[in-house]
């Protein structure tokens with residue numbers, strides 16, 4: 001879909017997506033008492049307008065009248081600056097020579113391509129060039145925006161905030177927000193509520209996306225199935241901040257960008273800085289439709305290999321911890337292969353002196369005592385079993401007790417005169433540094449090449465602290481993340497068969513920036529099935545099931561000590577990309593048989609789950625009877641759960657969604673019209689009959 005100039009309005013454009021229009025343009029206000037003030041205004045973001053109507057949403061104010069304490073309309077700006085008569089949330093804050101802090105931009109030019117425009121603005125007195133970029137796609141409703149700045153002057157300046165831009169959600173009867181928040185072991189838990197008047201900020205100061213919040217928000221007055229939703233997401237894996245501003249006028253502005261308050265980015269003469277992309281999406285049809293639109297976008301424009309079926313993996317971490325040996329791993333690999341697992345991942349503990357978490361991190365060669373002949377015999381054994389080979393790495397970290405740190409103590413984030421606080425006994429390597437990047441690419445490339453690795457689990461297990469970088473100061477917070485991106489991109493380029501999982505103490509780094517160069521995310525270290533249902537529900541708001549790593553582990557669960565039957569654990573993990581992480585040496589023959597069958601069941605419907613359209617059908621996952629549905633072509637898969645023997649009021653029938661009402665669907669024990677399945681519903685044994693706690697089932701239907 002194109003990005004076009006709006007007829008009869010100078011410097012005004014419309015981004016036309018499949019179902020929406022986004023109209024914006026330059027407005028120069030002649031102040032009553034002073035000179036010109038230029039702003040880029042978002043005039044409209046809503047259902048698609050006929051071409052002739054595009055200009056009708058442009059309502060030039062008859063002059064910007066600022067009297068007394070009446071606020072001007074700065075919240076409708078796409079890049080409100082800290083400058084002039086503005087008191088809202090600035091997307092751009094600069095400090096010029098002489099501590100001048102008022103940014104005054106004028107419109108200079110617009111570079112229009114078929115699908116994108118760069119609106120060029122300049123603060124001539126101080127030589128700051130600002131590019132405001134808007135891009136649309138042919139096949140979805142996502143609008144991508146980012147900002148680039150260049151210091152064209154001969155003197156340095158500083159940036160205090162540079163968001164990817166501000167989005168305006170038009171006034172609604174009510175404004176609820178939905179987002180994902182949590183902590184370690186409790187990531188992406190949904191939270192929602194009435195958006196308060198004033199400013200509300202979500203974000204991370206950890207240097208990563210973080211467990212605490214995920215960089216997106218949904219706004220509107222919707223339900224799962226109905227209502228308009230506006231949503232903004234940030235494609236960034238470092239610190240970030242998203243601020244909503246609900247105004248008395250009734251609309252809401254959302255400014256999102258990298259970094260957090262207090263950081264200052266130096267911009268020397270001639271230097272440029274570009275923001276990550278912020279993505280805006282407006283949908284009808286409730287939160288369900290908004291999520292499906294995000295998944296569609298992720299598959300078409302984000303994930304590196306969206307069409308691939310993700311293999312069923314086995315990961316040894318929960319089985320062995322740091323107790324990694326060739327014989328032990330091969331034994332597990334044999335048992336995993338026997339179950340139908342396709343990829344074997346060796347986790348932490350295989351390298352350097354790393355026999356616990358106090359030492360060896362950074363020394364990326366096989367532990368000479370554990371693997372005297374290297375990892376080749378282990379991976380040969382894995383391959384002989386018909387399995388793909390994967391390995392855990394944590395490239396951004398170092399234990400002070402390591403050869404790497406002894407040799408390069410200045411490679412970590414640090415200030416010369418400050419403490420170097422460890423977390424999990426480790427420090428953060430500075431990926432903004434060229435020498436660190438070179439080192440990392442060197443050993444990673446060698447490792448992948450030497451063992452022909454199919455898969456890396458790329459972990460990142462602590463937050464930044466004392467984050468000093470003598471050369472670039474706070475640019476570190478940007479350049480570290482970009483360094484990680486660059487190495488992942490280069491590795492993938494050199495090894496097209498390589499797949500990467502993003503892990504950060506579980507789901508601490510899940511976002512569209514990471515998903516551009518990884519295939520799946522380790523959703524949480526918490527593998528308790530009931531907790532996972534809550535975490536997975538929140539994850540599903542933005543990210544598709546194919547990118548969500550889920551393992552079946554042991555019962556009682558090692559973290560929560562909750563006992564959950566194997567079948568329920570499997571059915572929860574089957575809602576995403578299935579893996580097994582339990583200690584298979586302790587599973588009974590009956591459990592192994594059941595697991596083998598469930599893995600076969602999963603493989604039979606895997607494309608539908610990983611690539612299908614998701615409908616969150618009913619209930620509160622983990623807290624009551626609930627179900628999720630996946631539809632791809634003629635195939636429909638439903639996973640239904642009932643964690644409690646006698647749920648307060650379990651619905652008897654499950655109503656499906658998104659089917660063709662007049663088509664007939666064949667399933668277990670009968671066939672039904674789509675209309676019957678959607679309006680009357682299917683009687684579910686799991687819900688209807690009373691029985692033990694934790695009953696679950698998978699229902700497969702096919703359109704005939």
Ligand code: GLA
Pocket residue numbers: 317347348392459461503504505506522525
């Ligand atoms: C992190 C990960 C785990 C495991 C350990 C290994 O906690 O989230 O899955 O890999 O590190 O140390």
